[in-house]
Amino acid sequence: MLNFDELSQFNRNGYTVLDSIIPNDVLEDIQRAARQMSETEPLRSSWNERSCFRREAFCRLLDAPELIELAVQLIGEDVQLLQFDMLRTRSGDAEPEWHRDVEFAAGKTLAVSIAIYLQDTPARAGPLRLVPGSHRQDDGPPRSLGDLEGGIAVPVPAGAAVVHDAALWHAGTIDGPSVDCWALFPIFGKFWIKRRDLGCTQPPPARILGLTDPLKRQLLGFALRPGVQSYLGDPDQYNRRGDPGLDFAQHS
Incomplete structure (x- = not known):
């Protein structure tokens, strides 16, 4: 959980850094799983939640209290795990472009990305780069490689x-030794935000379909916990009388 000063800094700059967010035994299990996946699929560079949640090591993240409590604090009780990726980068890979993880910006955080690194990332070995405060920009970053004005490495x-706020401008770094650099990227958001990419046409692994814990089922998008409310859409009658509302501009 972030204290008042840390939360204020997050809202102002769009990011914060936590020295540890998952238990050491969970980290070690995931490191082992990553090595096994690398040996099984040596040419692959990314795995999504459909692949990762087939392994118990990654399912244990749903039991990591600091990670889940942080997501609830930043998003709200109606938090959902929108996306989960594991990425591997190596020296010689194409340099990542600057981007934001969601294509919208808002006056409050609606989605948050958490980059969890499986190895040290010193200044010249794969740290995340970001532009503080860019999560409040209406436009996304320019399609650019290299450094941006105001950008920092972390x-x-x-x-x-x-x-970081999922709307924050950021990019990875490919500038280090010829070793694999691994990172996990869970993205949490409001329950009413849903993905529309083709990956979601694949059913979740059987390992998680049978989960009964209400919080885990909510995180995976199956159903809200009892007593938790989220925006579920306007009724058909909304604004039929011409009342000003969120779905159209009021004209004088």
Whole structure:
């Protein structure tokens, strides 16, 4: 959980850094799973939640209290795990472009990305780069490689996390030794935000379909917990009388 000063800094700059966000035994299990996946699929560079949640090591993240409590604090009781990826980068890979993880910006945080690194990321070995305050920009970043004005690098030790508003401008770094650099990227958001990419046409792994814990089922998008409310859409009658509302501009 972030204290008042940390939360204020997050709202102002769009990011914060936590030295540890998952238990050491969970981190070690995931590191082992990542090595096994690398050996099984040596040419692959990314795995999504459909792949990761087939392994118990990644399912244990749903039991990591600091991670889940942080997501609830930043998003609200109606939090959902919108996306979960594991990425591997190596020296010689194409340099990532600047981007934001959601295509909208708002006056409050509606989605948050958490980059959890499985190894140390010193200044020249794969740290995340970001532009503080850019989560409040209406436009996304220019399609650019290299550094942007105002951008900073955020090196962290293994197990640490860079937590940022999903609208914050950011990019990875490919500038280090010829070793694999691994990171997990869970993205949490409001329950009413839903993805529309083709990956969601694949059913979740059987391992998680049978989960009964209400919080885990909510995180995976199955159903809200009892007593938790979220925006579920306007009724058909909304604005039929011409009342000003969120779905159209009021004209004088």
